[in-house]
Amino acid sequence: MAAAATTGKKVAILKAEKLEKTYRVGKVDVPALRGVSLAVEAGEFVAVMGPSGCGKSTMLHLLGGLLTPTKGRIVIDGEDLTAATDAKRTDIRRRKIGFVFQRFNLFPTLTADGNLRLAERIHGGNGSGDPERRREVLRLLRLEDKMHHKPLELSGGEQQRVALARAVITQPALVLADEPTGNLDSESSAIVLNMFQELNRRFNQTIIMITHNPEAAAACGRIIQMRDGHIVAG
């Protein structure tokens, strides 16, 4: 678990300062983020809302080290992501960040168990992980009897729960979720959201979740509103 979270202190696990991101499309510069500053404390569950094209996904990719900002600085759990090389950013992502995607993004050829073990292997090298943590996560997400199924044998809600388990099994400092209920029906959405909340409460897991769904946002402790590359509220 992240250092800040284990101390129980309310310290920022994520700090983003004056983030700017401009894409070059042909000969035209297209600004996606125009100076976003953000601080998220350990154990917070934050929703990011805003219309399409406002820069939500770009911000999430920057925070996860999948993109580099044009300007600005990102510090995650004490490590400066923006000053890091590509290899170092990958390493920070491996140790400190878990992703949950709208389309689940499980490996279709692996069972649910195989997907979790792959995450453990990438995180720790041998794939054995922490058995206690694994048991607790699977129990919390009610996946104990689904582990030998492949993704196509699972419902959308179950697949997203496996994806969620994969994201948190390695005890990341931060979980970044990109519209995790966007492909689910309302019943499955409610279950998945409930599990995000459970993980946040039970493990003090810091979560930043992009959503278009006000009900999903309502499940979070804080809502950030974005528009035209700026944070306008929260």
Next chain:
Amino acid sequence: MNVFDSLVTSNIRQRPLRSAISVVGVALGVALIMIFTGLARGMSNDLQRRSSNVRGEIIFTRKGSMSLVGSATNLSTKYVERLQQIEGVEAATPVIRHIYPSGGIGVDQIEGVEWNDFSRMNGIRIIDGRSPVANDEVVIDQTKAARKHPVGGTIKIFGDKLYKVVGIYAPESGARAKLTLASLQETLEAPGKCTYILIKTRPSADPVAVAKLIDQELPGNNVQFTRDVFASVESSIPSLGVFLRVLVALSAVVSALVVMLAMHTTITERTREIGILKAMGASRVYIVGEIEREAILISAMGLVVGFALALGAGFFIHKSTGLIFEYGWMWALTAGIIGLVGGAIGAFYPAMRAANLDPVNALAYE
């Protein structure tokens, strides 16, 4: 980790056709190396084995009348008497060596000999039946007899001419089938002629000195030592070694290309999955390692199939044509290394391409 629940093995099982094509590609490269080198080695060793049983040390012939794939019957048998008078010569016997299209792959050879003199000189004995007397009689060695040619049966020589098998001789020596000298002279319309005269020197004489003496007494002819004439196939065909090395290199290229194409395709198919791996924090080394492990596993399967293919092909070709295959451990090791290294090298470019994919673009890949 369950070996069947790893990315490497699950990907191979998930795309059986692609995996099978890759395996076959590597297998073909390995099989080609094994078959060609096995054939060259088998034929070379067979020729050496048979020539080692020829006890006459010197071959007397006309210049240029004998090569690996052809011979002329242009030497008068009258030389036999003159050779026998030369000091140091114990015995001399005429031989016709005739090479003709086998009807299958390549050529076959037959010898016409004066059986009693020839067998006495070379320590050859009839182990079943009797020696040939009439013009339509032939004796064969045990290898040829094993190919359903028992004593009392018939055998086709020169395409469709039937000869009676009257005896089986041992040990194998020179051509596998031997007629009487007169029979072959008649068939070739070369009365009084032979291809060469085989000379055995006296135990007390030095063969080199005897050869020198023959050359002085009968100038203008060719005096060679048997061991030089029946040299290995590899040394008889100077470019064979080069050919084999080129073949090995080509096989390596084929293996590498097949694996490269297969891995290139699979990387394109799995762009999104590579994006997921990158999002999960998999390093470049990890991604390259996963792809290389898959390529090496495919190559290893290709090796197994390739060796089996080579053994099977060797068996059936031998059964149908009589060509002899001898597989060597060194060539098998070479083929194995070529298959594995070729596969690993072939996968390296696609692996690097995958490792350098932009994670955001890869995740958005449809």
